[in-house]
Amino acid sequence: MFCPKCGSILMPKNIGGKRVLGCSCGYKAEGDVTIKEEVKHVKKEVHVLENENDPTLPLADYACKKCGHPKCFFWELQTRSADEAPTRFYKCEKCKHTWREYK
Ligand SMILES: [Zn+2]
Ligand SMILES: [Zn+2]
Numbered sequence: 523m524f525c526p527k528c529g530s531i532l533m534p535k536n537i538g539g540k541r542v543l544g545c546s547c548g549y550k551a552e553g554d555v556t557i558k559e560e561v562k563h564v565k566k567e568v569h570v571l572e573n574e575n576d577p578t579l580p581l582a583d584y585a586c587k588k589c590g591h592p593k594c595f596f597w598e599l600q601t602r603s604a605d606e607a608p609t610r611f612y613k614c615e616k617c618k619h620t621w622r623e624y625k
Contacts, residue, residue: 525549579613586614587621 523532525545532543532551543551579595586594593615598608613620 523551581615582612584612586612586617586619588619589614589617591616 523543524530525532525547527549528545528547530545530547532545532549534541535544535550537544537550540552579597581593582596583592584594584596585592591614595613595615596610598610600606600608607624609622609624611620611622
C-alpha cells in the first residue's frame with residue numbers, strides 16, 4: 523500500500539493498541555486496514571476411554587466404591603474450562619469399576 527498523499531510506502535504502526543498503516547508524512551490509513559489479531563482458543567477434549575487402558579496410571583490407596591478393593595488407579599481431567607477444578611477419575615485395580623469424583 524502507498525500513501526495517497528506523498529506516494530511513500532505505508533508502514534505498519536501501533537497506534538493506541540491498534541495496528542494501522544501509517545506514513546512518515548503523517549498520513550494514517552485507518553479503519554479497513556486494521557489488522558485483526560485473533561487469539562484462537564483451542565478446546566481440549568479428552569475422553570475417559572483414552573485413559574482407561576493407560577498402564578502408566580498411578581495407583582492410589584483408595585478403596586473401590588464397588589468391591590472395596592483398597593487400590594485404585596486415578597487420573598484427572600480438565601473437563602470444561604480452565605477455571606473449574608479438574609475432575610478426578612478412579613478405576614478399581616481389581617474389578618475395573620470406574621467412577622468420577624468432583625472436588
Ligand atoms: Zn505520506
Ligand atoms: Zn472394585
